[in-house]
Amino acid sequence: MANINLKEVKFTEVLNDYINLFPKGAFLTTKQEDKINTMTMGWGNVGYIWGKNIIMVPVRKSRYTHQLIENSNYFTVSVPLNNQYQKELKFCGTKSGLNYDKIAELKLPLYKTELTDVPIISGNDLHFIAKIVYKQDMKLENLSQDYQNKNYPEADMHSFYYGEIIKVYQEV
Template identity: 45%
Template sequence: RKGDTIMIIQRINFNEYSSEALEQLKKGAFLTVKDGNEINTMTIGWGTIGYIWNKPIFMVAVRYSRHTYKLLENAKEFTVSIPLNNNLKKELSYCGTKSGRDVNKFEECNLSILEGQKVSTPIIGECELHYECKVVYQQVMEPATLDEEIKKRSYSNNDYHVLYYGDILDAYLLKK
């Protein structure tokens, strides 16, 4: 419940909305992590949904410089909340440019924190599509093996990503 609104969870197959999820990902989605009592969300624009190790996987990339990196290293789980109908452009922009070290993004953007179903990390209530994931593998990027064009374009400052492969434990739509 959010206020007087009843929220209905409609479970979906992990790949049922993958086309919509990946289309929105280009515009932004929320990656949320909870470590102990600290909760942070950040905007991601990259990720993949796939099937590896006989598991549905959501792979996210987090730079070492991000506050979320330290939290994710401890938590080993995350949620991805994706707006489908709500235009959260302003909130996505804010959460992509401000650090959780300095501000409470949930308060600043008036985003609701709703309990996760299968993980202790919450979801963002204003989004319709949600993935709850447990990290089953992570890989530090190896700069020597990266395409030179991508390296120049995305890593001129040498702030590389760690790739986190999350077993999708739950996928659902949140309906009001």
């Protein structure tokens, strides 16, 4: 277990910059029983629905992450804001947990909060702990044609996982 200090921060403190958080790449970490995996995510939303702060992560059905998150109630998102973990983001964005134990190979330091068994990856600047409250499979026919052609040429659709943001931590 990594030895780190976490300070709870108000979601609104990071709201101004949230739109730029994910396109630079973040770690979406999932766990099912004793299997822990992380993948790079570049898309996602942070917003407000059902009277809650919500983070939505889109996961294509072909991902190992899809298998794990389907069988879990929580996920975490760890965000590097200072260009750290570039090599690791590339690896976790191109290699599947089906074939690699990415966390072991990269020696990613995990840290378990008291909120869920799904760990965060320390060495990142911002961590979201999310409890899944809604999920939805995309329907290709509901998407505008130009988005279909550009993003889903093989119809490998995303499922959207909406997590209530239980806590946001800044690593200090």
